[in-house]
Amino acid sequence: MAPRSSKCNKKEANRGAWTAEEDQKLAQVIEIHGPKRWRSVAAKAGLNRCGKSCRLRWMNHLRPNIKRGNISDQEEDLIVRLHKLLGNRWSLIAGRLPGRTDNEIKNYWNSHLSKKIKQNEKPVRSSTWQEPDTVKTKVLDMDNVAKRSEEGTSKTLEDSKFSFGGDGFFDFSNEDPLNLEWMSEFLELDETLYGFP
DNA sequence: AAGTATACCAACCGCGAGCGC
DNA sequence: GGCGCTCGCGGTTGGTATACT
Missing domain, CATH: 1.10.10.60 (Homeodomain-like)
Structure with a gap:
């Protein structure tokens, strides 16, 4: 069976920590095209990353209104x-x-x-709860x-x-x-x- | 100061669901 | 209905920082 398209190509794709330059490219493309069609976002940004990696980066770090720091x-x-x-x-x-x-x-x-x-x-609850x-x-x-x-x-x-x-x-x-x-x-x-x- | 253990966090992986053809 | 594509989720791994001996 052919590999699922959602899997990242381990040989070809960039892996590991994101650079500031990659972040910037990704943010620019998302600003124009929106946070969808992640594979095409990755391609448009010229990032050698798979779509799901881009999605994760956006969701966890680049999205607006992300709250960083200690959890209250x-x-x-x-x-x-x-x-x-x-x-x-x-x-x-x-x-x-x-x-x-x-x-x-x-x-x-x-x-x-x-x-x-x-x-x-x-x-917290009684045994009969x-x-x-x-x-x-x-x-x-x-x-x-x-x-x-x-x-x-x-x-x-x-x-x-x-x-x-x-x-x-x-x-x-x-x-x-x-x-x-x-x-x-x-x-x-x-x-x-x-x-x- | 050096080595080791532990904590923390970012990123990856595999799977399943939804959708369109 | 079957198939492929895409996305999102939860579990896990690996790297770095910090604490401890």
Whole structure:
């Protein structure tokens, strides 16, 4: 079987760290043609890189509004909660953290939070606790939420009914960790935005 | 100061889904 | 319906920086 086109040609393509010059070329082409058809973007930019490498570079580093630097306590808290809810759905989690990338969150989780959580793992729920059916059902709809969000048909978080703190993130300061209300609101948000029951 | 271990992050890889022909 | 192309995702790897002995 012929090699899949999405695979990078290991012999021909540039590999390893991106140079400032490559970044500049890529950004210029994307400015003109937009962040799509990555293979043709790579070709137009004259980069000896495969399309998916260009996409990754754009998504994780060159995109506007990328937030660099330390992850705040609030962001960390949100990541932990979303991970509890969604598991390793990094892109979905990243979608709830403006300016953060899935790769960054995944790295952060693997290097910081997974250890932290193992250390601090305490039973948060009683042994008799059961996840409400409504929550279970709606979690399944997160795939649709993510898709619509990616398609750009969703509203931004800023448009939502959620209130944000001064730095643009959820304020959990007054929340009871055992309270499922937050999760319900999280799910209700998508119901409101996207109209599925 | 040198060697080693660990942490962190960028990039790569393989797979599956969606789409058009 | 089958096939190829493209894209996006999650897991993994590898390089560099920092901490430790």
